[in-house]
Amino acid sequence: MSIHPHAGKPVRPEDRINIAQLVSHYYSLFPDVEIEEQRVTFGTSGHRGNANKCSFNEAHIVAICQAVVEYRQSQGITGPLFLGKDTHALSEPAFISALSVLVANNINVVIQDDEGFTPTPVISRLIINHNKCLANDDEYADGLIITPSHNPPSDGGIKYNPPHGGPAEGDITKAIEQRANELIAAKLVDVKKVDITQALLSDCVSKQDFIKFYVEQLSQVVDMRAIAKANVNIGVDPLGGSGIAYWPEIAKVYGLNLSVVNPVVDASFAFMPLDKDGKIRMDCSSPYAMSGLIEMKDKFDVSIGNDPDFDRHGIVTKQGGLMNPNHFLAVAIHYLMTHRNWSVDCKIGKTLVSSSLIDRVAAKLAKPLSEVPVGFKWFVSGLQHGEYAFGGEESAGASFLALDGSTWTTDKDGFVMGLLAAEIIAVTGKDPHQYYLELVNELGEPCYGRVEAVANSAQKTVLTSLSPSDVTADTLAGEKIERILSHAPGNNAAIGGIKVVTSNGWFAARPSGTEDIYKIYAESFIDKAHLDAIIAQAQDIVSAAFKKAGL
Template sequence: MSVHSHAGQPARPQDRINIGRLVSEYYTKQPDVQLVEQQVSFGTSGHRGNALKTSFNEGHIVAICQAVAEYRTAQNLTGPLFLGKDTHALSEPAFISALSVLIANDIPVVIQQDEGFTPTPVISRLIISHNKQQASQADGLIITPSHNPPTDGGIKYNPPHGGPAEGAITKQIEQRANELLANGLSDVKQVSLEHAMSSPLLQRQDFIQIYVDQLDQVIDMQAIAKAGIKIGVDPLGGAGIGYWPVIAKTYGLDLEIVNDVVDASFAFMPLDKDGKIRMDCSSPYAMTGLIAMKDKFDVAVGNDPDFDRHGIVTPSGGLMNPNHYLAVAIHYLMSNRDWPTSAKIGKTLVSSSLIDRVATLIDRPLSEVPVGFKWFVDGLHDSSYAFGGEESAGASFIARDGSCWTTDKDGFIMALLAAEILAVTGKDPHQHYLALVEQLGAPFYGRVEAVANLQQKQVLTSLSADSVSADDLAGEKIERILSHAPGNDAAIGGIKVVTANGWFAARPSGTEEIYKIYAESFVSQDHLASIITEAQQIVSAAFEQAGL
């Protein structure tokens, strides 16, 4: 994909959304479940859509919440449901719609005390903390489309383990929600907003202080404060914006918020690579503003709107590639925490093989799983995984005492860990990365996308080792062809082809009419290009063999 001519530049008037129209169509457009694109569809991070395209509207939200209420009843979940929302324009009306259904179904709901914003990792932490202490099991809903553009909305369900719901659960919720939509929502229970807000079932808590007070269980906050690390923070207008000042005050940190604007149009954002407003803290285009300030701080951090992702900026290297930071974080944590040596390092199969090399270097078990943070949930919950991370800048890890912290991605702790690394070692994460690659080799990583129709995506999903006739990839002997992840033997929805110094993975998108090729080389940029070219040829051959 070519870089847009305005990428990294301030949003123009024509790039900004009409919030009034967006919210109006959330309430007025009615989904037609006969159209696939208007159905409830849970991907790896819940249901996402756009009110203007009738893919995220009030009908979707009330149907999903009714389906969740019925799921809770079937599972005998009697504890509270923690409800959070981010700063997208559609999150506020969806929050109101959700409350009206949950209260009507006699569910005890807990929200932020000022009805403010709540990040994804906070909901996970609240669920886990409650379920450790109470017999009645809690769960949660987070209203967010993550880093998606301002036009989008999203909602995801976290069951009692506190992490993203597994496929069996989301399939059940998805099917029931679509049944409810098909029946004209006649079985959906709702009360008025006034009734919901005054109901004794609705409780308000100070989520901010609860979460912040526990942060020293997972991060060495005293080390950061004692070292006087100067931290720059750009919340990108997200749900954690009210948390950072409390974190700074509680732990005595030298912390500056460089942008404290909350604007549902996100008009303050530089445009992303494709010329769209997108709050992607791993994108050098979206993070242009913070990168320009890199010399002002010892370390600077950014997060996406629901704070489940992180971006790390250092004076020595600018914005770190997410894969590079994951490798550094894993190496540091495993070397500086008193965790059981049997605790695994979890990575998705499209994350850098530098992580594999780090695991070998420090002699710790590695578990490679398919794309999606849900694959780390059980391991983080029982602490058999010390760390779980994705190449898309999402990760979490266990507490300093080895207990479960969150089972969802936590952008706060990954950001604060960068400051801890500098405070404890005297070197920033980029300097640690340079030391690692000097020892283990430098990775060259890339991702490309191509248009694929439904039939082609189905072919790609069903590929196996038998589908690849080649013996070599970019001049190296193919060592492994995977259709199932070695960490848990779950289907990867595509294939991964591995050589001694490179690999590629091809898989279809779950939400768009495209397929993606991820690739990496430990030889050179030219070698990476050859891997990608041959990967595209392998995929094209599979399509041709299927007559497509």
């Protein structure tokens, strides 16, 4: 995918969305589930869509929430449901729709006390904290987060976190998805709903200061004293996201030298530099979307960016600029495994499209490694039971155990990953980029790349069904192919594509679970030319699979 000529530049008038029209379409358009693009579809992180395209409308939200209610009933989940939302334009009306359905079904819902924004990791922490305090197995809590993550301003999204606090597993989302589509097909006759005024006055709704709760617990997972004592100078750009009110409170409670460089919340996200494809996208791992923070890198010891629901992190250093997410994952893992007194048996969790530098770090430290498919849901059980010390994915999302080895979150946490970067500086005197350079000097430096291309549903289905037999070559970019994977080594789960591995490189091809694209991830420990050769051969393999299927 080529770089748009306006990538990294300010938003133009023609780039802005019509929020009034978008919200109007949220309420006025009704989806036809016979049209695939208008169905409820849970990808790796919930259902996402666009009201203008009839893929994220009130019918979707009320149907999903009714389906969640019925799932809760089938599982005997009777505790509170924590409900959060991010700063996208469609999140506010979707929040109202969700609350109206949940209250109509007599669900006890807990929301932020000022009806403000709530990040994904906060919902996860609330669920875990509530459930670990139960005297018995009843009254388990769960949660819903209304967010399309880093997607453009016109998109909306919603995801369900069951009582373990992390993203719902495939069997759960499949059941919710199927039931929601049945409800929409039946014109919502079985959906219970009350007026929002009645809902907010209901005894079923309670309010809590989520900010105070979360901020006061951060010292359980990050060495906040060390950061304060070292007076690490931290710059933060929330990118207009749901954690905007959290960072000032974190600085106040722990006495940090922290500056929020952009305090703006604007549902059009018109303050964002355009992303690589010329769209407004709040992707904290993109050098184009993060160009504003990168320009200020010399003012701070470390700078932190987050996406709208704060489950991702972007780390900017003075010398290195915006770190490749894989590089920081490797640094974080090495630091944590050498500065925490966790069980020697707990595993390092990585997605199969994350850098093999992580494999080399694990081998150096003699720590067990578990490689799983794309999606943070694969780390949930391990983090919940303390079997995983760390779970991270290449898209800049990760979480890790608390200082005492207990569960912190079972969903990605952009706050703690950013604060960990500051802790590394405070404890080692090296910023994460310097730490990375020392690692690769010993273990070898990777060249990592990812390319994307438009793919329709039929093409995405072909990619999902690829098997080792579809790769007929014996070599990849001049090296002997050692492994061809269609299932992840860590849990033998299908990866929804293939991964081809050599001694010094690999590629993986898989469709996106949330966008109409496919992705090729690749890495070389030789050089950029070798990486380009890997990617070119990977594209040929994908094209051959499409041609074979007549697409």
